[in-house]
Amino acid sequence: MREMPVFPDLRGFLSWCEARDDYASIAEPVALEHAMTAVHRAVLERGGPVLRFDHPLSGGQNVDMPVVTNLFGTTERVAAGLGVTLDRLDELGAFLASLRAPEPPEGARDALSRWPMLKAALATRPKVMKRAPVQAEVFKDDDVDLGRIPVQTHWPDDAGPLVTWPVVLTRPHGGEANEVNRYNAGVYRAQVIDRDKLIMRWLQHRGGAAHMRSWHTKGEAMPVAVVLGADPATLLSAALPLPETVSELTFAGALAGKRPRVVPAKTIPMMVPANAEIVIEGWVHPDDLAPEGPFGDHTGYYNAAEPFPVMQVTAITHRKDPLYLSTFTGRPPDEPAIIGEVFNRFSLPVIRAQIPEIRDLWLPPAACSYRMAVISIDKRYPGQARRVMMGLWGMLPQFSYTKMIVVVDDDIDPRNWDDIAWALATRMDPSRDVMTLERTPMDYLDFASPEPGLAGKIGIDATNKIGSETTRDWGDVMHTAAKDAKFAEDLLARCLPEVMS
Structure with a gap:
């Protein structure tokens, strides 16, 4: 390779x-x-x-x-x-x-x-x-x-x-x-x-x-x-x-x-x-x-x-x-955060070997590279998002200090804050889709934790709800038809090339 x-x-x-x-x-x-x-x-x-x-x-x-x-x-x-x-x-x-x-x-x-x-x-x-x-x-x-x-x-x-x-x-x-x-x-x-x-x-x-x-x-x-x-x-x-x-x-x-x-x-x-x-x-x-x-x-x-x-x-x-x-460490960006960004991609096949339904993941560098994770999954059954959260926290040591996990569907780009915000706003209900844990291992340097080395964790299920997860009819996502999208591209290329450049 x-x-x-x-x-x-x-x-x-x-x-x-x-x-x-x-x-x-x-x-x-x-x-x-x-x-x-x-x-x-x-x-x-x-x-x-x-x-x-x-x-x-x-x-x-x-x-x-x-x-x-x-x-x-x-x-x-x-x-x-x-x-x-x-x-x-x-x-x-x-x-x-x-x-x-x-x-x-x-x-x-x-x-x-x-x-x-x-x-x-x-x-x-x-x-x-x-x-x-x-x-x-x-x-x-x-x-x-x-x-x-x-x-x-x-x-x-x-x-x-x-x-x-x-x-x-x-x-x-x-x-x-x-x-x-x-x-x-x-x-x-x-x-x-x-x-x-x-x-x-x-x-x-x-x-x-x-x-x-x-x-x-x-x-x-x-x-x-x-x-x-x-x-x-x-x-x-x-x-x-x-x-x-x-x-x-x-x-x-x-x-x-x-x-x-x-x-x-x-x-x-x-x-x-x-x-x-x-x-x-x-x-x-x-x-x-x-x-x-x-x-x-x-x-x-x-x-x-x-x-x-x-x-x-x-x-x-x-x-x-x-x-x-030499290097320095501080609030990102710093070299450890940039290395972590590469390691995210590098580690994905190993993580998928343990949890195959994971399609992609992102640990935002601004969140100290590991305190928060956004995970996209191929969702097939009720409760799957929670299972993935528990698997990440329990099976993979590198996620033991990740205190927030947001799980989204595979139509969401986990590296796009606009996509994440839309999923949270339209696919998540705080009374149903939030899971919290208490007194779990945490980075000793996390001053937000109530006790040194022990803190809570939060998991947010921002996926479409299926089966027994909801009693309501779930909405259909809107998409522009492929032929209409191509028509728009061709028209704008002819009439407004400066917009498409």
């Missing part, structure tokens, strides 16, 4: 962007404190290019490491990072859905036709390297200094510098360092609090926190690797809502069409991506906590300061002349 060239590292992807005039360098000095975020945001809102800041300033002093931002600031670049163009996202989603749940071949010809699937599966096996670009420079012990990395302070009331695009690698207790298929890779923000200390903000339901518990119940510190500037497939795999049994690092091999390269870390028993820009190695010790935040978040609000685990850094390794990849 892959149409794009293989991007073995971040630099390969940046070169591809530059060849398309989708990459810009900023030579003027720009402050890491607030100003760089303001520039990035202004460019992202205009659908602009990847940015490279050549002269970042920290406290008025130059930091000798360029900063790259806005990497996934357009849906086209997100799709390219997955290896395809936007118009083939649905095909890629269907292919990966079949890779996750393959059917047995029906004969030799069918088996041969599945060679791309087999090739993708084989690409997930990591290749262990003896030497790696990311370890060209190694700093240990007293030479460790996070201040050499140009970490931004994004918003005026932020508590300090915040790493926002880390791929954080952990593994469960009892596993071996070379068992990369058991690793978890997550994008968890990390606050810099000292030259050799980071605060890891992973919530209790995330993979990193689960691994931490497996180590700490044994009274042992957990090894952690923070990867900065990974290749696009690894970055996007770490952000995807994959099942807990699927390793993001190995899944990245299937996305990239190339076996991932890893190398043993220098001071911890972990494998790390060989072609990354920077790797921070260290340990998280039991009961070593520090207050993290406040920081501006994807909700558009600052979250409160709360205790999270501290990572004691033991080494920083990086390429010669490394690049630091």
Whole structure:
């Protein structure tokens, strides 16, 4: 399915962007404190290019490491990072859905036709390297200094510098360092609090926190690797809502069409991506906590300061002349919202494999990308809309924090607010078609929830009512006849071409 060239590292992807005039360098000095975020945001809102800041300033002093931002600031670049163009996202989603749940071949010809699937599966096996670009420079012990990395302070009331695009690698207790298929890779923000200390903000339901518990119940510190500037497939795999049994690092091999390269870390028993820009190695010790935040978040609000685990850094390794990849989170649009927009389409075949009557779905970026969902279905029986709501909330983890679901018929475009408003106004009765739930899991950062981590959910059935759902005759939707529509098009093309242009 892959149409794009293989991007073995971040630099390969940046070169591809530059060849398309989708990459810009900023030579003027720009402050890491607030100003760089303001520039990035202004460019992202205009659908602009990847940015490279050549002269970042920290406290008025130059930091000798360029900063790259806005990497996934357009849906086209997100799709390219997955290896395809936007118009083939649905095909890629269907292919990966079949890779996750393959059917047995029906004969030799069918088996041969599945060679791309087999090739993708084989690409997930990591290749262990003896030497790696990311370890060209190694700093240990007293030479460790996070201040050499140009970490931004994004918003005026932020508590300090915040790493926002880390791929954080952990593994469960009892596993071996070379068992990369058991690793978890997550994008968890990390606050810099000292030259050799980071605060890891992973919530209790995330993979990193689960691994931490497996180590700490044994009274042992957990090894952690923070990867900065990974290749696009690894970055996007770490952000995807994959099942807990699927390793993001190995899944990245299937996305990239190339076996991932890893190398043993220098001071911890972990494998790390060989072609990354920077790797921070260290340990998280039991009961070593520090207050993290406040920081501006994807909700558009600052979250409160709360205790999270501290990572004691033991080494920083990086390429010669490394690049630091960064982003910001805030009220959409931001990069996470744009990535989420692509993931919606990408995930649809997987969701339809679980709930086949779903025809399309939209998670409005303005609703923080997952707080609200609009679902169109092929409706065939009474109560079907409610069944779909319950299925999404109960079966698919990525919808556990979606607090509002609107279900519409398949004649409604779920991405069109006018269509949604019409369906709500003409097919929904509040006394009959609204379902609410109490005390369900919710994003800890949702300040609207009555209790942290617990909140209600609402489902709205905005479909045509059939059978026992109504006692009234249901209206027929008006449509212009096809021959009349064609007559109008032809007439206007002749008489009022300026209207039709």
